[in-house]
Amino acid sequence: MSGKPVKVLLAKKKIDVHGRASKLIARELRDAGMEVVYFRFGTVDEIVNAALQEDVDVIAVSIMTSGHLHLAENLVPALKAKGMNDVMVIFGGIIPDVDFEPLRKMGVHRAFPAGLPGSVVVDYINANVGKVGL
Amino acid sequence: MTASNQSKQFEAAVAAWHKGRERYASKLQAQSTLSGLPIKTVYTQDDVSQDSVDVMPGVYPFTRGLYPDGYVLTPWAQQMVFGYGTIDETRQKMEKMVAEGMEGYFGNNIFNVVYDIPCMYGIDADHPEAESNLGQCGVHMSTGDDYDELVRDWELEKSNFSMITGDNCLPALALLVAAAERRGKGPESLRGNSMNWYPRTAVQDIPSWEPRWGYALMVDLIKWATINAPAWNTTNIFMYGISEAGGTPVQELAYGLSWGKSVIDAGLAAGLDPDQFIGRLGFQIGCTVNLFEEVAKFRAHRRMWAKLCRDAGCKKPSSMHARVHCHTNGYVLTQQQLLNNNARITLQALAAALGGVQSIHTCSYDEATTIPTEESHRTALRTQQILMWESGVRNVADPLGGSYYVEKLTDDMEAAAWEIYNQLEAKGGYLRGLETGEIKRAIDGASYQMKQNINSGRQIVVGLNKYQSESLEQHEPFRVDMAIENKAKQRLAAYKARRDDKAVAASLENVARACEALKAGTGSLMPALIEAARAGATNGEMMVPMRAAFGWYVSE
Known part of the structure; x- marks a missing residue:
């Protein structure tokens, strides 16, 4: 990696509630030297536009109130349509593990269960950012 | 045994206790509660005030x-949270929970119904941002029909409706009051709970009203219910x-x-x-x-x-x-x-x-x-x-x-x-x-x-x-059928088709005026919302003038 910090857009879907986990992971990514754009709530278009404008390396989506499959189904094609083929997309939160594989097939690089140390996510990003594409 | 004998016996026991732990006491790690309060390994009468x-x-x-x-x-009341899909699915669940023995005080019914996120924010099923959220983490209830089905056949004086709303707290109560009226019951017959929990925005990362208006709305509900629905629990202080x-x-x-x-x-x-x-x-x-x-x-x-x-x-x-x-x-x-x-x-x-x-x-x-x-x-x-x-x-x-x-x-x-x-x-x-x-x-x-x-x-x-x-759980989750989305939209369309649109529009203008009166401190909003609910206005429709009047605020 060059000296430039990894830039992460941390988003939640447009109407979601709770913020504990997304604030924690934002802080843990920052602790690891990453630059985090804390986007809170967005529609697919809003997330894609923010990712473009901020020129992020990673889009991390925090899920609380389900809808993750629907979101991934729409988000990944929308990113491709804007030419963001090099961005890493990861999901985390209240997601049943039987959905991890369907998410992967939709183009989400990795889904993380809740509760893990942020270092697990940090290590994954550092090992794979720039090497994966949509 | 005299007090002094008792005390001597206790002192001797304490001395023996110290002796018993001499060898390892210094090695014991300090303990504390989750809140960080120190805790000892043993407590005695000396720790307790009379x-x-x-x-x-x-x-x-x-x-x-x-x-x-x-x-x-x-x-205690068994107050299980539930709610998903449209009121049809949730009504079935209510009946099932009663059959499972879920009871409130003295055998009364108790229904702790959670709304879906679109309802909480105040958008109806036909709003584009409701997509993929309808009936997902709660029930979608926005029309008079929905509330009629909620209260149908339950004996109101023996049924407790706890409504886990969001910003739609006041419109939801208005819709419930109107549904009770259609059964010939006044608001004094209502038992249950409004969340009325605007102050939760201090800790939850959600957009809501501007703080001063959040409190004004909270008090408006309390004032209305104190006079009109004295058995209604007006406010939930949401320490959870x-x-x-x-x-x-x-x-x-x-x-x-x-x-x-x-x-x-x-x-x-x-x-x-x-x-x-x-x-x-x-x-x-x-x-x-x-x-x-x-x-x-x-x-x-x-x-x-x-x-x-x-x-x-x-x-x-x-x-x-x-x-x-x-x-x-x-x-x-x-x-x-x-x-x-x-x-x-x-x-x-x-x-x-x-x-x-x-x-x-x-x-x-x-x-x-x-x-x-x-x-x-x-x-x-x-x-x-x-x-x-x-x-x-x-x-x-x-x-x-x-x-x-x-x-x-x-x-x-x-x-x-x-x-x-x-x-x-x-x-x-x-x-x-x-x-x-x-x-x-x-x-x-x-x-x-x-x-x-x-x-x-x-x-x-x-x-x-x-x-x-290392292994995954492979737990097959409960999935809300996406067909629910269409069902919710159809229910809404059917309801709107039967209404007197002019009366609805007039009632919503009245809500807008009442919002301004509440802001000016010259009037109350609840009666106007109840009027609008009677006229057939939906949850989402009542929220439009409210959103315009009371703002949209994301706390830091």
């Missing part, structure tokens, strides 16, 4: 419980949200009571009589797995609230009752080794019952990963029913009262909570702390600290940072 022990259940300050005989007269956001049990107490004080102050400022409205405020409190700290928390909470209510001018003992619904904390559940959560939930519910709460929601073991399945939801209900009927905890009021440890911990938690409370009050109180973000920062700091403790293994979570397993 003041704390010279009390009875059902007597001020209610440390030992609200009622003289605890749960013996009637057990404080602990779920990361607050320690002591912070939950301190900020929760400060929140309650801010509601009392707002009501008194609006000219309400303390004995008329304070007794209709209630609490929803979390409960972690940390058994004794949680029992002490519930006991300290009752005592602290009783003092605040008396200071506010309450004269009737029942006005000083901290009536508590316990929602077992969801954040303690793990996605790893899901079934372990049943053990956690059992301990949480046990702590709540030993703590003397009035009502319990037990989480389902799979909520760490999904909306609960029918089976996991039933197991959660059965967990509290086993506690109720098999464990014997309901036989004796305040069974841990007089325990040296629990009494001392109750005192210590009260003292620690008053300290935080007094600091916040000195700086202007809860509303000010909401506006400045001070409360949220304190809670976020505690949340981060707890995460660090879990990451480092200082705080053990079985299956997560100790005794891990």
Whole structure:
């Protein structure tokens, strides 16, 4: 990696509630030297536009109130349509593990269960950012 | 045995105790509660003040419980949260839960119905942003038809409707009042609960009203219900949200009571009589797995609230009752080794019952990963029913009262909570702390600290940072059929097609005027919302003028 910090857009879907986990992971990514754009709530278009404008390396989506499959189904094609083929997309939160594989097939690089140390996510990003594409 | 003999015997026992632990005492690690209060390895009569022990259940300050005989007269209410799909699916679930034996006090019905996120924000099924959220994490209820189906055939005076709304709290109550009227019942027949929990935005990361208008709306509902629906519980002081956001049990107490004080102050400022409205405020409190700290928390909470209510001018003992619904904390559940959560939930519910709460929601073991399945939801209900009927905890009021440890911990938690409370009050109180973000920062700091403790293994979570397993759970979650989306849209379209559009439009203009009157301090909003509900306005439609008047605010 060059000296430039990894830039992460941390988003939640447009109407979601709770913020504990997304604030924690934002802080843990920052602790690891990453630059985090804390986007809170967005529609697919809003997330894609923010990712473009901020020129992020990673889009991390925090899920609380389900809808993750629907979101991934729409988000990944929308990113491709804007030419963001090099961005890493990861999901985390209240997601049943039987959905991890369907998410992967939709183009989400990795889904993380809740509760893990942020270092697990940090290590994954550092090992794979720039090497994966949509 | 004389007192002096007794004392000599105790002194000798203490000396022998010291001797017994001489070899290893210096090696024992310091212990503390989740809130960081130090705990010793043994407690004795020397730790307990006579003041704390010279009390009875059902007597001020209610440390030992609200009622003289605890749960013996009637057990706690089994107040399970549920709601998904349209009202059709949720109505079936209501009937199923009644058949499963879910009961409130004295066998009454109790329905703790959670709305979906679009309803909470105030958008109807035909709004583009509702897509993929309809009926997902709660029921979608927006029309008069929906509310008619909610209340159909239930005996209103014996049915408790607790409505877990969001910003749509006032419109939801208006829609319920109109549905009761169509059954020939006035609002005085209504039993249940409005959340009326605007102050939760101090800790939850959600957009809502501007703070001053959030409080104005809260008081408007309280004023209306105090006069028109005196059996209705107007306000839920949502301490659960404080602990779920990361607050320690002591912070939950301190900020929760400060929140309650801010509601009392707002009501008194609006000219309400303390004995008329304070007794209709209630609490929803979390409960972690940390058994004794949680029992002490519930006991300290009752005592602290009783003092605040008396200071506010309450004269009737029942006005000083901290009536508590316990929602077992969801954040303690793990996605790893899901079934372990049943053990956690059992301990949480046990702590709540030993703590003397009035009502319990037990989480389902799979909520760490999904909306609960029918089976996991039933197991959660059965967990509290086993506690109720098999464990014997309901036989004796305040069974841990007089325990040296629990009494001392109750005192210590009260003292620690008053300290935080007094600091916040000195700086202007809860509303000010909401506006400045001070409360949220304190809670976020505690949340981060707890995460660090879990990451480092200082705080053990079985299956997560100790005794891990590599395999996935492969738990098949409850899925809400996406066909629900179309069904919700069709229900809405059918309802709108039958209405008198002119009357609806006029009623909504009236709502807009009432919003301005509320802002100017010259009028009330609830009557206009009830008029609009009678005319056929939907949840989302009533929210449009409200959003225009009261703003859109994301706290820091």
